Amino acid sequence: MPASCSTPTPLLYFLHYPPLPMSNPRFVLALTPLYRLLLAALSGALLSLAFPSHPDHPLAFLYHPLWAHCALIPLLLVLKDRGFKAGFASGWISGLVWNLLSLYWVAYTQGGGLAVVGGTGLMAAYLGLFTGLCTGLFNVLAARWGAKALALLPLLWTGQEYLLSLGELGFPWLLLGHGQAALPHFIQYATWTGVFGVSCWVVGLNALFYSALVGRRIFLAGVALGYLLPWVHAQSAMTTTVPTEGLRIGLIQPNTTYIDKWAPNGLERTFSALATLSRQAAKRDPELLVWPETAVPCDPVSRASCRGRIQALVEDLDIPLLTGAPHANYNAAFFVQPGATTLPSYAKMHLVPFGERTPYRDAIPLLRDIDWTRLTGDLGPAEFARGTEHAVFAHPRHPFAVLICFESIFPNLVRQHVAAGARVLVNITNDSWFGRSAGPYQHALINAMRAVENRTAIARSATTGISLFIDPFGRTYExxxxxxxxxxxxxxPVGQPATFYTRHGDLFAWSCLLIVLVAFVARFRKPRAVSKTAEADHDLEAEYDPETDRDPRAEHDPEVDHDIEADHDP
Incomplete structure (x- = not known):
């Protein structure tokens, strides 16, 4: 029912009354372990709501990227006046819940056997370590600088996300900035900072909201500025004239599964479906046809009949074709052109850990001898070889590069393709493994951030969907x-100039790591001798000691001390 006119709105209530009692250290100490766990888990749940779900999910209406702007507040309440261990544990719980709720679809792969389900849980636990590291280190800084350490939290978070993107175990799928790709009118500055700058912005908003909630309302001005500046920049950037020059592309989505392709007569049925759809697309005059990852279950290099059928179709349609296909021990893509005798190719450079290759098997010989299928019963990596070279295909109109499957989640890898000369990016993938889940929707959205970072359009062909186009500003269509x-x-559209991020890479993330490093050096430097006045002030403040997990202020005479709730009298 409508509220009475005399009833203050939530915003007026928020602005009128002083900080909530949550800002009182004794309130924080009063939280039981169960409440701490629940608040940490709540942050993880809110973070998961900031990433796409399947439209048919019963709670799909709740999912929105704006949740990320306040999701960390419950976690920050738990972290207040705690040590490294407690901070790490709370952050890990948040990360675990977040990754489990957002990446549940990984358990669908390989038939969803027990080993895959268990592996999904282990993956979530591993990824949660990065969140835990961030919050634990934040508490170390907060022990020295108190609330001022909040200014370093966005940089700490950015640093851990960057570390998450590195190495053979790197999996930067749930970077906070990736979820914000659904808000193109706020993320155009990613052309300077990459996705890590967007993540830094999101954590900064959380810190400002938290400070306004438990401190001074003046921080709301910072929140307003935090939204206004990127929006103004985006309005200016997105009114830039889009080049009229372009490349017309036809995306083929055959809707064939792994079983369809590799069953008896699978090659014949698969090729028939691809050829039928390609002829439909040819009627609309594309300049390039794109088939998805491993579209054909044969090696066009070693199997002459496979190459012959593809080449015959290309000659008949007189349209160049990019197709995914296996080659030797590589997950590869081939560029087939009318009248050409050569067959340019690209081999996937970043392989799915444990799905396509055992991580670090080259560096650790022991890992080469593990029989994962025998060990787990239903899970074994294909042990593909890694590609080593970026390939830019020389289309007669515009050069383009291909991203195979989840290579699109790695900002630096994609940037290097564009820096090598690609003017269009093509993502070919097979997301049929993930079923009717959030996975394909999340994967498609991540591509939008790559388009913004490099001001380069992307065409995405997926075996079972979602196939789409993305303009240089991250807007999707078709x-x-x-x-x-x-x-x-x-x-x-083709022809946007190279961005700062394309030319220089992750300078912003490196800068965040450098500032954090300097902060820790300052944190552990021996402090100067303090004056007697300062010592007296310190005695009055009686700061919470994270090592003992006790608050001296809580040890006052109970007859003099007030009740916790009495500290706030509205």
């Missing part, structure tokens, strides 16, 4: 549905 045969034909 998206297909999941698990249905489809054709999408559209032009992508």
């Amino acid at each position: 998206a297909t549905d999941l698990f249905t045969p489809a054709v999408a034909v559209a032009s992508v």
Whole structure:
């Protein structure tokens, strides 16, 4: 029912009354371990709501990227006046819940056996370590500088996200900035900072909201500025004239599964479906046809009949074709052109850990001897070889590069393709493993951030969907549905100048790490001798000691001390 006119709105209430009692250290100490756990888990749940879900999810209406702007507040309440261990544990719990709720679809792969389900849990626990490290280190800084350490939290978070993107175990899927790709009118500065700058912005908003909630309302001005500046910048950037020059691309979505392709007569059925859809697309005059990852279950290099069938179709349609296909021990892509005798190719450079290759098997010989299938019963990596070279295909109109499957989640890898000369990016993938889940929607959204970072359009062809086009500002169009045969034909703009991020890479993330390093050096330097006045002030403040987990202020005479709730009298 409508509220009475005399009832203050939530915003007026928030602005009128002084800080909540949560800012009182004794309130924080009063939280039981169960409440601490629940608040940490709540942050993880809110973070998961900031990433796409499947549209048919019963709670799909709750999912929105704006949740990320306040999701860390419950966690920050738990972290207040705690030590490294407690901070690490709380952050790990948040990260665990977040990754479990957002990446549940990983358990669908390889048939969803017990080993895969268990591996999904282990993956979430591993990824949660990065969140825990961030919050634990934050508490170390807060022990020295108190609330001022909040200014370093966005940099700490950015640093741990950057570390998460490195190495063979790197999996930067749930970077906070990736979820914000659904808000193109706020993220255009990623052309300077990359996705890590967007993540830093999100954590900064959380810190400002938290400070306003438990401290001074003046921080709301910072929140307003935090939204206004990127929005103004985006309005200016997105009114830039988009080049009229373009490349018309036809995306083929055959809707074939792994079983369809590798069963008896699978090659014949697969090629028939691809050829039928390609002929439909050819009627709309594309300049490039794109088939998805491992579209054909044969090696066009070693198997002449496979190459012959593809080449014959290309000659008949007189349209160049990019297709995914296996080659030797590589997950590869081939560029087939009318009248050409050569067959340019690209081999996937970043392989899915444990799905396509055992991480660090080259560096650690012991890992080469592990029989994962025998050990787990239903899970074994394919042990593909890694590609080593960026490939830019020389299309007659515009050069382009290909990203195979989850290579699109790695900002630096994609940037290097564009820096090598690609003017269009093509992502080919097979997301059929993830079923009707959030996975394909999350994967498609991440591509939008890569487009913004490099001001480069992306065409995405997925075996079972979602196939779509993304303009240089991260706006998507011509998206297909999941698990249905489809054709999408559209032009992508070409000709935007190289961005700062494309030219220089992750300078912003490196700068964040450097500042954090300097902060820790300052944190552990021996402090100067303090004056007697300062010592007296310190005695009056009686700061909480994270090592003993006790608050001296809580040891006052109970008859003099007030009740916790009495500290706040509205």
